[in-house]
Structure formats: C-alpha cells, structure tokens
Amino acid sequence: MxxxxxxxxxxxxxxxxxxxxxxxxxxxxxxxxxxxxxxxxxxxxxxxxxxxxxxxxxxxxxxxxxxxxxxxxxxxxxxxxxxxxxxxxxxxxxxxxxxxxxxxxxxxxxxxxxxxxxxxxxxxxxxxxxxxxxxxxxxxxxxxxxxxxxxxxxxxxxxxxxxxxxxxxxxxxxxxxxxxxxxxxxxxxxxxxxxxxxxxxxxxxxxxxxxxxxxxxxLLESWSVLYTDIGEGNVHWQSMPGYHSAEYTGGSAYKAVTSSAVEAEDWCRSQGVRIVSKQRLELDDILTALIEQERIRIQS
Missing domain, CATH: 3.40.50.300 (P-loop containing nucleotide triphosphate hydrolases)
Known part of the structure; x- marks a missing residue:
C-alpha cells in the first residue's frame, strides 16, 4: 500500500x-x-x-x-x-x-x-x-x-x-x-x-x-455488546478477548462490551456463558469506549 x-x-x-x-x-x-x-x-x-x-x-x-x-x-x-x-x-x-x-x-x-x-x-x-x-x-x-x-x-x-x-x-x-x-x-x-x-x-x-x-x-464488525446469561457459574470477564467492560444487569445476566466480537463469542461458549443477543457498537459509542480506556490509563 x-x-x-x-x-x-x-x-x-x-x-x-x-x-x-x-x-x-x-x-x-x-x-x-x-x-x-x-x-x-x-x-x-x-x-x-x-x-x-x-x-x-x-x-x-x-x-x-x-x-x-x-x-x-x-x-x-x-x-x-x-x-x-x-x-x-x-x-x-x-x-x-x-x-x-x-x-x-x-x-x-x-x-x-x-x-x-x-x-x-x-x-x-x-x-x-x-x-x-x-x-x-x-x-x-x-x-x-x-x-x-x-x-x-x-x-x-x-x-x-x-x-x-x-x-x-x-x-x-x-x-x-x-x-x-x-x-x-x-x-x-x-x-x-x-x-x-x-x-x-x-x-x-x-x-x-x-x-x-x-x-x-x-472496526465496526469488531466492537459489540454481548447480552449474556452466565447461569450458575462465575465468570472472570477480564479474560474475555477484547474486554472493555462487563455490567451486571440482574439475575444471572450481564452486558459485556468487547473489541474482538468473534473471539469473545467463542470465549463465552467455552466458559458456558449463553449469549442471549448481541449488538454492534456505533462509531460514537466506540469513541466513548476508547476515551474511557484512555482516562483509566492516565489515572493509573
């Protein structure tokens, strides 16, 4: 190129x-x-x-x-x-x-x-x-x-x-x-x-x-929100490929954000985590996520 x-x-x-x-x-x-x-x-x-x-x-x-x-x-x-x-x-x-x-x-x-x-x-x-x-x-x-x-x-x-x-x-x-x-x-x-x-x-x-x-x-294909059900188990979300965040949403449900959607879905299956639904992030949401990562980096 x-x-x-x-x-x-x-x-x-x-x-x-x-x-x-x-x-x-x-x-x-x-x-x-x-x-x-x-x-x-x-x-x-x-x-x-x-x-x-x-x-x-x-x-x-x-x-x-x-x-x-x-x-x-x-x-x-x-x-x-x-x-x-x-x-x-x-x-x-x-x-x-x-x-x-x-x-x-x-x-x-x-x-x-x-x-x-x-x-x-x-x-x-x-x-x-x-x-x-x-x-x-x-x-x-x-x-x-x-x-x-x-x-x-x-x-x-x-x-x-x-x-x-x-x-x-x-x-x-x-x-x-x-x-x-x-x-x-x-x-x-x-x-x-x-x-x-x-x-x-x-x-x-x-x-x-x-x-x-x-x-x-x-980029748009990679960043996704995964709506999941972890069942009876415990999940170490930071090990998920492309991990950005994981939010508890009630019961056994979590909302996880990843920048490596395909790999993260494979990881969820290997951990026994059921993916209920998924949604791609828009560019402004991706920028917001990157800004948050940068803020954490600066503060750490």
Missing part, C-alpha cells in the same frame, strides 16, 4: 496542550477520517502536515517529500485544504475575484471543474465573500480547494454550517473526486454519518494521542 502522509515521532508542546508522540501513516488512494473530542489535536495535526506549525520533534512526509526541510511551494500546489475556521482576510472580494487570485498559484487549475462545482453547490460567483452565509462560504472554500484537482485533499470539519442538501452534495462530490483511485482525502469530522459514508480508515485521537488507526468495516 502506497503512503500519502507519514508522521514519525511528532511532538508539539504548548503551554495549554501537548500533541504526541504521534506515529501515523495515511494510505494513498483512500479516505481517512480523524475523529475525537474537541481540543484533542486534530487541527494541530493538519497544521503540522501543511507546515503551518512546527513540531518540537519528529518528521512529516507528504506525497514523498519531507515537510519543513525547504520551501515546499511545489508540494503545496498538489494539496487542497479547507481549514476549520475560514480566513476573513479577503472578505472584501467577490467570489470570482477570489477564485481568479487563487488560480494564479495553481498551474493545474481546472476552470471547467471550477464552474461545475459552482453549479453543483449553487454558488453565485458575483457575490462578495462577506455577504455569504456560513454554509455558503463553506461550500465556496471546498470549491476553491478542489478546483485544481489536488492529489491530497485535507478537510477540517468540512460540513460545518452545511444544510442537509449541501451536505449530500458534498458527499457525492468527494466520492466522485476519489473515483480515479489516485487521490487521497484526510478529514477531521465529528459527524458520525459523514465518517460512515466517506471513510475507508478511521484514526481516533484523544488528548493529543493517537489511540489507533482502523479499517472502518473491520
């Missing part, structure tokens, strides 16, 4: 927050979603990738080039970026003026692609940026980021402010962007349905630490 981004031993220390050490490989040709609570370090990772902020230690490679070693202006031409917070510097410009200005920096700017995206997102290019609603400006930022057909697209909370129709359009546009198999998306999002629809891989980030990177479908 080819690599789009590689972060090695990245540490960034600030007075109120510490990121890392982060070791992370983002595969080329896929959509990878970073999810985690607000303030967990998602935007800090984006800034390190773009050389907008320097890590105190470690290295970042993007599309085969080391970031920060020299002026990476040629590398940045291969990247599209939608930040979490829109810049207001050029708010006095019309959308068409902003596009004309940006176009000068990108030799691969595709005017037909730009016009198509304006139509898809229903943006009036004669409108001044400061007159745009939050959702309209978000759509325009995405259009600008994609009009030069970048190899790598970085999206920090891309759907912030979008109405449901615009959100569905964004999902479709990104799917079509990925059709060639040669492009890569790294996105940070707290919209679970967005992650489910777009992501191939998921990275969980909490308190500046990467808790893991997972293939989405495998």
């Amino acid at each position: 080819l690599t789009a981004i590689e972060m090695k031993d990245i540490v960034q220390k600030r007075s109120h927050f510490e990121l890392g050490p982060v070791n992370l490989v983002i595969p080329k040709g896929y959509v990878t979603a970073i999810i985690g609570p607000n303030g967990s370090g998602k935007s800090s990772l984006f800034r390190c990738i773009l050389d907008l902020a320097k890590p105190d230690q470690g290295t970042v490679e993007v599309l085969g080039e080391k970031v920060g070693a020299h002026d990476n202006w040629q590398l940045k031409r291969r990247i599209g970026y939608v930040p979490e917070v829109t810049s207001t510097i050029n708010d006095h410009l019309k959308a068409e003026q902003q596009a004309a200005f940006t176009r000068k920096w990108y030799p691969e700017w595709d005017i037909n692609r730009h016009q198509e995206l304006l139509r898809r997102f229903e943006i009036d290019a004669s409108l001044k940026l400061r007159k745009m609603s939050k959702g309209m400006r978000r759509k325009f930022d995405l259009i600008i980021a994609m009009s030069h057909n970048p190899e790598l697209l970085l999206l920090d909370e891309p759907s912030s402010g979008l109405d449901p129709i615009a959100w569905k359009t964004m999902i479709d546009v990104i799917h079509r962007y990925m059709d060639s198999g040669e492009r890569t998306v790294l996105m940070a999002s707290h919209i679970i349905d967005e992650v489910r629809r777009l992501a191939d891989y998921i990275v969980f980030v909490v308190h500046g630490r990467v808790l893991g990177m997972y293939e989405k479908d495998t």
Whole structure:
C-alpha cells in the first residue's frame, strides 16, 4: 500500500496542550477520517502536515517529500485544504475575484471543474465573500480547494454550517473526486454519518494521542455488546478477548462490551456463558469506549 502522509515521532508542546508522540501513516488512494473530542489535536495535526506549525520533534512526509526541510511551494500546489475556521482576510472580494487570485498559484487549475462545482453547490460567483452565509462560504472554500484537482485533499470539519442538501452534495462530490483511485482525502469530522459514508480508515485521537488507526468495516464488525446469561457459574470477564467492560444487569445476566466480537463469542461458549443477543457498537459509542480506556490509563 502506497503512503500519502507519514508522521514519525511528532511532538508539539504548548503551554495549554501537548500533541504526541504521534506515529501515523495515511494510505494513498483512500479516505481517512480523524475523529475525537474537541481540543484533542486534530487541527494541530493538519497544521503540522501543511507546515503551518512546527513540531518540537519528529518528521512529516507528504506525497514523498519531507515537510519543513525547504520551501515546499511545489508540494503545496498538489494539496487542497479547507481549514476549520475560514480566513476573513479577503472578505472584501467577490467570489470570482477570489477564485481568479487563487488560480494564479495553481498551474493545474481546472476552470471547467471550477464552474461545475459552482453549479453543483449553487454558488453565485458575483457575490462578495462577506455577504455569504456560513454554509455558503463553506461550500465556496471546498470549491476553491478542489478546483485544481489536488492529489491530497485535507478537510477540517468540512460540513460545518452545511444544510442537509449541501451536505449530500458534498458527499457525492468527494466520492466522485476519489473515483480515479489516485487521490487521497484526510478529514477531521465529528459527524458520525459523514465518517460512515466517506471513510475507508478511521484514526481516533484523544488528548493529543493517537489511540489507533482502523479499517472502518473491520472496526465496526469488531466492537459489540454481548447480552449474556452466565447461569450458575462465575465468570472472570477480564479474560474475555477484547474486554472493555462487563455490567451486571440482574439475575444471572450481564452486558459485556468487547473489541474482538468473534473471539469473545467463542470465549463465552467455552466458559458456558449463553449469549442471549448481541449488538454492534456505533462509531460514537466506540469513541466513548476508547476515551474511557484512555482516562483509566492516565489515572493509573
């Protein structure tokens, strides 16, 4: 599998927050979603990738080039970026003026692609940026980021402010962007349905630490709640594969959470535990479970 981004031993220390050490490989040709609570370090990772902020230690490679070693202006031409917070510097410009200005920096700017995206997102290019609603400006930022057909697209909370129709359009546009198999998306999002629809891989980030990177479908198949009946016996739940928690629910019934569903079910049968029913966890429940594990780790 080819690599789009590689972060090695990245540490960034600030007075109120510490990121890392982060070791992370983002595969080329896929959509990878970073999810985690607000303030967990998602935007800090984006800034390190773009050389907008320097890590105190470690290295970042993007599309085969080391970031920060020299002026990476040629590398940045291969990247599209939608930040979490829109810049207001050029708010006095019309959308068409902003596009004309940006176009000068990108030799691969595709005017037909730009016009198509304006139509898809229903943006009036004669409108001044400061007159745009939050959702309209978000759509325009995405259009600008994609009009030069970048190899790598970085999206920090891309759907912030979008109405449901615009959100569905964004999902479709990104799917079509990925059709060639040669492009890569790294996105940070707290919209679970967005992650489910777009992501191939998921990275969980909490308190500046990467808790893991997972293939989405495998992850969703692995985490389950098992509703069980232990009968007359006693069960040492901590020995269950993928054990996260076990809660007594009355009589001889327990609710157990595991990150290794198949192995846990085999283990239950070997222990004489009857599985009454089972339910897969949603992404937000998995994140909550990982946050709880991290909290216990920090306190121990």
